[in-house]
Amino acid sequence: MxxxxxxxxxxxxxxMTAVGRRARVASAATARASTAAKNxxxxxxxxxxxxxxxxxxxxxxxxxxxxxxSGLESALLDxxxxxxDYIEQMAAGLEQVAALPDPIGEIADVRPQPSGIRVGRxxxxxxxxxxxxxxxxxxxxxxxxxxxxxxxxxILRGGSEAIECNxxxxxxxxxxxxxxxxxxxxxxxxxxxxxxAVGLLATMTEYVDILVPRGGKGLIERLMxxxxxxxxxxxxxxxxxxxxxxxxxxxxxxxxxxxxTQRYGxxxxxxxxxxxxxxAPRLLPRLGRIYADKGVELRGCPETKAILQAAGxxxxxxxxxxxRTEYLAPILAISTLPGVDEAxxxxxxFGSRHTDAIVTENYxxxxxxxxxxxSASVIxxxxxxxxxxxxxxxxxxxxxxNDKLHARGPVGLEGLTSQKYVVFGDGEVRx
Amino acid sequence: MxxxxxxxxxxxxxxMTAVGRRARVASAATARASTAAKNxxxxxxxxxxxxxxxxxxxxxxxxxxxxxxSGLESALLDxxxxxxDYIEQMAAGLEQVAALPDPIGEIADVRPQPSGIRVGRxxxxxxxxxxxxxxxxxxxxxxxxxxxxxxxxxILRGGSEAIECNxxxxxxxxxxxxxxxxxxxxxxxxxxxxxxAVGLLATMTEYVDILVPRGGKGLIERLMxxxxxxxxxxxxxxxxxxxxxxxxxxxxxxxxxxxxTQRYGxxxxxxxxxxxxxxAPRLLPRLGRIYADKGVELRGCPETKAILQAAGxxxxxxxxxxxRTEYLAPILAISTLPGVDEAxxxxxxFGSRHTDAIVTENYxxxxxxxxxxxSASVIxxxxxxxxxxxxxxxxxxxxxxNDKLHARGPVGLEGLTSQKYVVFGDGEVRx
Numbered sequence: 031m032x033x034x035x036x037x038x039x040x041x042x043x044x045x046m047t048a049v050g051r052r053a054r055v056a057s058a059a060t061a062r063a064s065t066a067a068k069n070x071x072x073x074x075x076x077x078x079x080x081x082x083x084x085x086x087x088x089x090x091x092x093x094x095x096x097x098x099x100s101g102l103e104s105a106l107l108d109x110x111x112x113x114x115d116y117i118e119q120m121a122a123g124l125e126q127v128a129a130l131p132d133p134i135g136e137i138a139d140v141r142p143q144p145s146g147i148r149v150g151r152x153x154x155x156x157x158x159x160x161x162x163x164x165x166x167x168x169x170x171x172x173x174x175x176x177x178x179x180x181x182x183x184x185i186l187r188g189g190s191e192a193i194e195c196n197x198x199x200x201x202x203x204x205x206x207x208x209x210x211x212x213x214x215x216x217x218x219x220x221x222x223x224x225x226x227a228v229g230l231l232a233t234m235t236e237y238v239d240i241l242v243p244r245g246g247k248g249l250i251e252r253l254m255x256x257x258x259x260x261x262x263x264x265x266x267x268x269x270x271x272x273x274x275x276x277x278x279x280x281x282x283x284x285x286x287x288x289x290x291t292q293r294y295g296x297x298x299x300x301x302x303x304x305x306x307x308x309x310a311p312r313l314l315p316r317l318g319r320i321y322a323d324k325g326v327e328l329r330g331c332p333e334t335k336a337i338l339q340a341a342g343x344x345x346x347x348x349x350x351x352x353x354r355t356e357y358l359a360p361i362l363a364i365s366t367l368p369g370v371d372e373a374x375x376x377x378x379x380f381g382s383r384h385t386d387a388i389v390t391e392n393y394x395x396x397x398x399x400x401x402x403x404x405s406a407s408v409i410x411x412x413x414x415x416x417x418x419x420x421x422x423x424x425x426x427x428x429x430x431x432n433d434k435l436h437a438r439g440p441v442g443l444e445g446l447t448s449q450k451y452v453v454f455g456d457g458e459v460r461x
Numbered sequence: 462m463x464x465x466x467x468x469x470x471x472x473x474x475x476x477m478t479a480v481g482r483r484a485r486v487a488s489a490a491t492a493r494a495s496t497a498a499k500n501x502x503x504x505x506x507x508x509x510x511x512x513x514x515x516x517x518x519x520x521x522x523x524x525x526x527x528x529x530x531s532g533l534e535s536a537l538l539d540x541x542x543x544x545x546d547y548i549e550q551m552a553a554g555l556e557q558v559a560a561l562p563d564p565i566g567e568i569a570d571v572r573p574q575p576s577g578i579r580v581g582r583x584x585x586x587x588x589x590x591x592x593x594x595x596x597x598x599x600x601x602x603x604x605x606x607x608x609x610x611x612x613x614x615x616i617l618r619g620g621s622e623a624i625e626c627n628x629x630x631x632x633x634x635x636x637x638x639x640x641x642x643x644x645x646x647x648x649x650x651x652x653x654x655x656x657x658a659v660g661l662l663a664t665m666t667e668y669v670d671i672l673v674p675r676g677g678k679g680l681i682e683r684l685m686x687x688x689x690x691x692x693x694x695x696x697x698x699x700x701x702x703x704x705x706x707x708x709x710x711x712x713x714x715x716x717x718x719x720x721x722t723q724r725y726g727x728x729x730x731x732x733x734x735x736x737x738x739x740x741a742p743r744l745l746p747r748l749g750r751i752y753a754d755k756g757v758e759l760r761g762c763p764e765t766k767a768i769l770q771a772a773g774x775x776x777x778x779x780x781x782x783x784x785r786t787e788y789l790a791p792i793l794a795i796s797t798l799p800g801v802d803e804a805x806x807x808x809x810x811f812g813s814r815h816t817d818a819i820v821t822e823n824y825x826x827x828x829x830x831x832x833x834x835x836s837a838s839v840i841x842x843x844x845x846x847x848x849x850x851x852x853x854x855x856x857x858x859x860x861x862x863n864d865k866l867h868a869r870g871p872v873g874l875e876g877l878t879s880q881k882y883v884v885f886g887d888g889e890v891r892x
Contacts, residue, residue, distance in 0.1 A: 032846035046862075053883070058809075061833070061835075062833060067574040135832060141854060143852060143853065143854050145847065145852060147843050147847055147852070149852075149853045149854060152831065152832070152839075154832075156865055157835075157865070158716075239865060239866075240866070246793075260691075260866050270859075275488075278888065280888070281887075281888035284888060284890050285888065285890060287888075287890075288891055289889035292890070292891050349891055350468065378489075387884075398638025400583065400883050401493070401566060401583070401585075402492070402493060404492075404585070404588075404881075405505075405881065406880065406881055406882060407883075407884065408583075408881060408882070408883050408884070409578075409881075409883075409884040409886060410884065410885055410886055410887075411885075411886040411888055411889075411892070412578050412884055412888070412889040413886075413889065413890045413891050415578065415890070415891035416578055416884060416886075416889070416891055417882070417884075419723040421574060421576060421578070421580075421891070422574065422580045422882065423572060423574050423580060434587055434588070434670060434879040435670075435671070435691050435867040435879065436866040436867045436879060438879055438881055438882070439881065439882040442883070448865040448866065448869055449869060450835075450836065450837055450838065450839060450869055450870065451577070451837060451838040451840070451845060451848070451853065451869070451870040451871070452831050452838075452839050452840075452841075453818075453837070453838065453840040453841065453843055453848075454841055454842075454843075455840060455841055455843025455847075456712075456842055456843075457709065457711070457715060457716065457842055457843070458843040458844065458847070459715050459716060459718075459719035459720075459723070459843070459844045459846070460719055460723050460844050460846035460847055460852070
């Protein structure tokens with residue numbers, strides 16, 4: 031079925047329902063698929079990406095040219111562009127996912143019960159995974175790889191600016207699936223530029239088991255209002271580093287520098303630095319100079335500002351708004367406070383439950399921070415930048431969740447699965 | 462703050478928001494609470510239930526008298542009544558939960574990564590758990606016990622028919638919490654009979670982390686439409702037993718008998734029996750006689766009906782509606798079909814993803830059934846009646862979920878918790 035050319039609401043709903051139905055049917059086949067078949071599909075797609083890299087670059091070139099003409103902002107234009115390296119990374123990424131252990135069918139924790147039955151849990155796919163993303167056409171391949179490996183079916187909704195490249199990539203995926211004996215419908219690209227398609231995906235609970243929005247805050251806020259389908263998502267990454275009074279000064283400087291400046295536009299970068307009063311006079315001047323040299327604008331509480339200015343380092347006034355802001359830019363809010371109690375309270379009040387770190391040599395303080403900070407990742411003596419599926423050893427990442435249910439923190443293959451109970455009996459009945 | 466006497470929508474919203482806010486504040490304290498304090502609270506509540514059993518019986522007696530006057534149906538009246546045994550079971554149940562291991566603070570799977578950081582997962586409470594239930598006042602105690610042990614705060618909304626007894630039990634819980642140094646607000650009873658309170662609980666995402674509706678289908682359907690808060694719930698328990706052509710006949714008879722007749726009104730009772738053609742002529746006459754003797758009405762497909770009638774056993778015609786019905790009564794739908802493929806297809810089409818069993822001696826058939834039946838519990842050679850938190854060794858049960866996300870199947874303490882990532886570093890930064 032072709033997508034409607036100029037779809038009215040009615041046509042679009044019919045089209046999306048058909049996509050959903052095909053995905054549901056395909057998901058029964060992918061759930062049963064052998065590890066060998068899934069890996070064969072991934073390797074076949076990788077091979078055709080390499081064989082047809084010229085075509086991929088051309089399709090991407092046409093998307094970029096069109097986007098430039100339509101005045102797409104330069105950050106998005108950058109993300110849209112596929113270099114030779116990116117194309118090779120797509121192929122290599124699929125091969126890495128093929129090399130990961132298959133989570134599906136794993137049976138864990140089988141324990142005999144007093145009745146005689148043995149009860150365990152079997153890992154199974156969720157069913158149909160919908161992924162909504164913007165610009166980056168490589169997500170089409172990365173997401174397809176994870177969804178295939180985890181035995182699910184995918185509905186992909188890429189940005190209209192990448193449509194030509196996404197169509198070609200989807201065709202390669204379909205060929206790879208077919209070559210491995212899996213249904214082509216296991217990965218479908220929603221081939222319409224109508225934005226209402228996203229709203230439909232988010233409410234099709236009959237056909238979509240989980241939705242992964244990878245896009246700007248506007249998209250995610252809108253989906254949070256309307257979605258009926260559960261989501262793997264985070265809205266903000268307002269991440270903190272708290273430097274305790276008993277921190278090792280050198281570790282603190284290295285971590286606070288890295289967490290802010292290693293990359294600015296990422297969700298696990300530090301946005302607010304919290305400093306214990308006991309260490310502020312030794313820490314802030316040295317750290318402030320590093321930030322100043324790198325062009326990071328500092329916004330501090332009065333105590334912070336006084337220390338920095340006394341050391342000749344510029345610092346603006348922080349307002350409460352700063353404690354709630356994800357800058358994604360070379361700007362840092364700093365608060366100097368009495369100690370770990372106030373730091374935990376600040377983080378649990380103003381943070382976004384994403385990733386927060388403490389620097390301390392005190393064992394008891396570290397353990398309290400780990401337990402009481404209510405965030406998806408809580409880190410002792412390392413940079414917040416480590417909150418990442420690859421750095422955590424998941425082998426892949428579909429997104430980062432700051433919800434508490436289902437998946438929390440970086441989400442790899444396991445986040446696209448569920449566990450059901452399996453019972454091994456020998457004729458037992460309930461008394 | 463007292464609940465409004467005759468609350469308008471506005472007053473009720475103000476009251477519920479205040480309840481939510483207090484729960485959120487209390488949840489920070491319960492999350493930090495020591496295992497010893499939580500267990501002390503549970504044992505203190507158990508002691509005062511035993512000490513004040515007379516008062517509890519009196520309050521329950523007043524509820525029962527009022528409910529009888531207002532014409533409550535007899536099944537609900539039965540559930541409302543607390544016998545001496547039930548009161549003792551409430552106290553004993555709390556002591557059992559106190560004896561369970563504390564899930565909170567458990568750190569699992571800590572593994573070193575190439576960067577040097579060690580990454581693991583720590584089990585933490587969800588926060589605020591709201592539980593909505595009808596009639597049975599013992600749920601007030603059972604639910605409070607699980608919520609306290611799992612380090613959460615509870616908002617309990619019992620039925621108006623049980624209000625006097627629930628008020629008394631809530632007071633005992635508050636005293637027990639206070640005696641153990643925990644906030645009384647850790648368990649709050651919504652003390653209004655306004656039904657709109659349930660709708661508010663289901664949408665207060667800021668104050669409620671998870672909602673557990675334990676009630677009739679009407680309540681759950683309504684909540685599924687309106688709820689913004691995630692739920693642990695199941696709507697139907699349309700459970701199947703499939704007797705394979707290679708089943709052991711004696712095991713099959715024992716299991717199919719037990720799954721249907723051990724108790725009728727429970728969600729894990731069998732509602733549809735599927736029989737392979739190869740075994741139907743030997744199985745159905747013997748099993749049919751057992752059901753007939755116990756007064757179970759049989760509704761079969763034409764093939765089933767022919768076999769049963771030839772053996773002189775009454776059988777009505779089953780319609781498609783029967784395959785979709787949870788009788789919760791001495792009625793059984795029976796379909797005779799070619800084999801395991803058709804059985805799996807029938808279950809995945811008409812079932813409710815709750816609990817389904819196969820009886821077979823064939824290893825490969827058993828493994829296929831385990832893998833391909835998409836239900837929360839899949840059972841080989843044992844009764845569906847085992848799908849239960851206590852029988853599964855969870856030590857407790859807050860409900861049974863047939864959702865795939867978060868908790869699936871019988872839900873114990875673990876279903877009221879989440880895991881966050883914890884990272885143990887030594888000054889590592891991201892390169």
